[in-house]
Amino acid sequence: LLSSFxxxxxxxxxxxxxxxxxxxxxxxxxxxxxxxxxLEKASLDPSNKGVSTNTLFHCVGGYNGDIVVIKFCTNRCIDGGSGKSDFC
Known part of the structure; x- marks a missing residue:
C-alpha cells in the first residue's frame, strides 16, 4: 500500500x-x-528563481503534464485557487 501511494x-x-x-x-x-x-524556449532566464516562480504557464497536459509559457508576470503571479487558473 505504501509503495502505491x-x-x-x-x-x-x-x-x-x-x-x-x-x-x-x-x-x-x-x-x-x-x-x-x-523558459528557454520562451527566451527567458531559467537560472533566475524570480523568473521561474513568477512566470505564468499553461498546462497542455499529456502523460508528463506538459507546459508552455504564457508570460512573465512583471508584478507577481497570483494563485487563482483550487481548480482555477492562476493569473498575473
Missing part, C-alpha cells in the same frame, strides 16, 4: 487547460526541468 504522489501533474504560476507547478511535483525547458 508513493507512485501516486510522484505522478502528480498539472490539470490540462489551467494556467499555473511557476511556484504552484513546483508545489505539484518535480516541474523544475519542464519549467527550465519552457
Amino acid at each position: 508513493a507512485t501516486l504522489t510522484l505522478a502528480a501533474n498539472c490539470n490540462p487547460g489551467l494556467d499555473y504560476c511557476g511556484f504552484n507547478l513546483l508545489g505539484i511535483g518535480n516541474y523544475q526541468p519542464q519549467i527550465n525547458d519552457a
